[in-house]
Amino acid sequence: QKEVEQDPGPLSVPEGAIVSLNCTYSNSAFQYFMWYRQYSRKGPELLMYTYSSGNKEDGRFTAQVDKSSKYISLFIRDSQPSDSATYLCATTISSGSARQLTFGSGTQLTVLP
Amino acid sequence: EPEVTQTPSHQVTQMGQEVILRCVPISNHLYFYWYRQILGQKVEFLVSFYNNEISEKSEIFDDQFSVERPDGSNFTLKIRSTKLEDSAMYFCASRREGQTEAFFGQGTRLTVV
Numbered sequence: 020q021k022e023v024e025q026d027p028g029p030l031s032v033p034e035g036a037i038v039s040l041n042c043t044y045s046n047s048a049f050q051y052f053m054w055y056r057q058y059s060r061k062g063p064e065l066l067m068y069t070y071s072s073g074n075k076e077d078g079r080f081t082a083q084v085d086k087s088s089k090y091i092s093l094f095i096r097d098s099q100p101s102d103s104a105t106y107l108c109a110t111t112i113s114s115g116s117a118r119q120l121t122f123g124s125g126t127q128l129t130v131l132p
Numbered sequence: 133e134p135e136v137t138q139t140p141s142h143q144v145t146q147m148g149q150e151v152i153l154r155c156v157p158i159s160n161h162l163y164f165y166w167y168r169q170i171l172g173q174k175v176e177f178l179v180s181f182y183n184n185e186i187s188e189k190s191e192i193f194d195d196q197f198s199v200e201r202p203d204g205s206n207f208t209l210k211i212r213s214t215k216l217e218d219s220a221m222y223f224c225a226s227r228r229e230g231q232t233e234a235f236f237g238q239g240t241r242l243t244v245v
Contacts, residue, residue, distance in 0.1 A: 051232045062136075062223050062236040063175065070232075107175065111232060117180040117188035118232050119165060124174050 022046055025108055025123030034132050038095040042108035042123045045089065049121070050113035052084050054093045057105045057125065066106075067093065098130045134158045136237035138224050144243045145214055153209045153240045155224030164207045165225040165234060166199065168192065175223065181207065214244045 025042045032038055040054075051070055055063035067082040069075045075082045083092040091108055105125040111118045137156045145151050157164050166178040179189045181199055196212045207226075211218055221241050225234040 053233060055236075060221070060239070060241065062138075062238045065233055065235060068233040109175075117163070117182070118227070118234075119177040119180050119188055119190075120167075120175075120234060121177070122175040 022049075022121050023108060023110060023123040026126055027124050029127040029129060031129045031131060032098055034098060034100060034130055036098050036130070038093075038098050038102070038128060038130075040093040040095075040106050040108075040126050040128070042091045043089055044091070044110055044121075046112075047089070048112040049089075049110040051111045051118070052082070052091050053109045053120070054080075054082055055107040055109060055122075057107055059105075063107055063109075098128075100130045100132045103129045136224055136226055136235055138222075138237035138240050140240060141238065142241045142243070144245060147216060147244055148213050151211050151214055151242065153211075153222050153224075153242070155207045155209075155237055156205050157207055157224065157226035158228075158235060159205070160228060161226035161235075162229045163187075163227045163234075164199075164201070165227075166209045167223045167225060167236075168220045169223065169239075170220045178209075178222075211242075214242075216244050218242060219244045 023044045054067045057063045072086045079096045081094040105127045107125045108123040109120040139154045164181040169175045179193045180187045198210045221239040223239045224237045227234040
């Protein structure tokens with residue numbers, strides 16, 4: 020079983036739509052959750068970071084974590100063509116100093132004008 | 133805004149040659165990482181580095197790989213004898229002590245021919 024599973028898409032939506040991106044994970048030791056945005060052939064750019072179950076909002080972005088079902092989501096409101104990118108979920112364990120990230124495979128999003 | 137910088141952006145090398153990928157982490161960060169992304173695949177953890185030593189490494193990080201912090205600002209990844217399968221994007225990342233979120237550079241695209 021993969022540690023972090025993410026629907027690769029591709030996902031195509033019209034401008035202004037609400038986008039829902041999702042990941043599941045298998046390891047209960049994962050306690051920190053991040054969403055990164057990656058443009059083609061560029062480095063991952065940190066969008067959201069959360070630790071607790073529940074919602075965290077930042078502008079048009081909302082990260083949601085449900086630790087009981089091991090499910091994490093990213094919602095994008097009023098999506099824009101500039102949001103077109105690959106979105107990566109990532110997680111890490113709470114103990115240990117290294118805190119290396121385990122990534123999902125990424126969901127490719129296209130927002131059509 | 134501080135950022136992680138990587139050089140070169142693209143490196144082409146012949147199989148069997150040694151390559152050194154260079155990174156300048158964000159200045160007040162103490163944890164440094166190398167990740168790899170083979171085209172079309174997940175971002176994978178290679179190694180973490182703290183206090184001038186490796187703190188964690190993955191199965192990918194075998195004897196052909198080494199890391200070094202040769203001075204107060206640079207962090208390097210050396211691949212001693214490159215193989216065709218080493219062709220990938222290599223990302224450097226760093227984070228502050230006490231925080232979990234890591235910030236990535238734009239990557240070095242390594243092509244082994």
